[in-house]
Amino acid sequence: MDPELLQRLTAALAIGALIGIERGWKQRSEAPGSRAAGLRTFTLAGLLGGLAAILGSDLGGAAFAAIALAFSVLFGIFQWRDNSADEEFSATSTVAGLLTFALGSLAGLGHLHEAATAGVAAACILAFKDSLHAWLRGLTWPEIRSALLILAMTFIALPLLPSAPVDPWGLIRLRELWFLTILIATISFAGYIAVRLLGKRAGLAVGAVAGSVVSSTLTVAELARRRRQGSLTLLDATAAASLTTLVMLVRILLLVVFLAPQLVDLVLPVLVASSAAGAAGALYLLHPRAATTQERLLPDLKSPLDLRSVAGFALLIGGLNICVALASRWAGEVSLLALAALGGLADVDAVILNVTRLSEPTSYLAASAILLAAAANMVSKSVLAFVAGGARFGACFSASALFVVAAGTVALANTWQ
Known part of the structure; x- marks a missing residue:
């Protein structure tokens, strides 16, 4: 035999x-x-x-x-x-x-x-026949059309794009720029699909997590609006908002692991400490409580694979890349920190993509830029919380953000020698 x-x-x-x-x-x-x-x-x-x-x-x-x-x-x-x-x-x-x-x-x-x-x-x-059919029914034709167009541009047009720089200064690499754009859009699209499929089943905690995968800023804005309307208690809204911070930190860590593993040893202790502080909101929401746990959260989000959204993000990455490269040549690598702080106010992902792939700073400087961008993004969300959610919600969210930043700062001081 x-x-x-x-x-x-x-x-x-x-x-x-x-x-x-x-x-x-x-x-x-x-x-x-x-x-x-x-x-x-x-x-x-x-x-x-x-x-x-x-x-x-x-x-x-x-x-x-x-x-x-x-x-x-x-x-x-x-x-x-x-x-x-x-x-x-x-x-x-x-x-x-x-x-x-x-x-x-x-x-x-x-x-x-x-x-x-x-x-x-x-x-x-x-x-999973029924689940697949339900997923397909949950999508609109413009969403499917946008996804197909992006897939065509990625698998058909991407190989045709030049890998070498297309500008005289060697700053713009179209193939790399498009790949990084699609990478972020695909990650966000996963959260968008989760939000669309969960629908009314999306509880406060689940909705906050799924929405934050697409856009933590828009999710905080939705929580602020709910708080101002009185449909969410202050503690519920603040706890869910802290979950958006936790998702953002985990997302940063995954991008660093995927794009720049040489920086993991520097950013991991800081992000873990900050995530542990942000996880306090998750513990509060998951603890059995009264009827407020039935509150739903379904942020009003656009598809991240919408062609305009993808093109806008690509322009943001490309513009920030040019600014980083020119500033490094004229003002030195330290200028990267200032650009990271400014860029982080709008989008942390764009900063990470530039720091890890489109520029070549020292490891400590690159890690500092990533962490500074994350801190700046929490500052911008705090301002949004004050404006959209009122003084009490803004103060509570700012306090939670400050707690997260403080935990990360302590970890940074103890690990960076």
């Missing part, structure tokens, strides 16, 4: 069983004998694919092609008859059966990890 062949056939059998379990569960209410394909059929389809691949390796490609063609025709006929009897017009089970055979064949050829990964992905897609 060949252990390797046995392992391949076992993998093909397991992939078929996995997809068959999902298909059989969906059809569990039907009477026995009325289903064209269920658990047993899909399991056998996966095993047949594995055997066909092994026989094809020994007898030639014609043997595999004959088995694959015979299976495809017979399976298609039975699925067509099943759909006709039920008066349905779905090709999902037919495609799933052919895919099961193909993945079994892939496992039979020895590509076990690839086949298993694809099998799990296929089972998930089949299992």
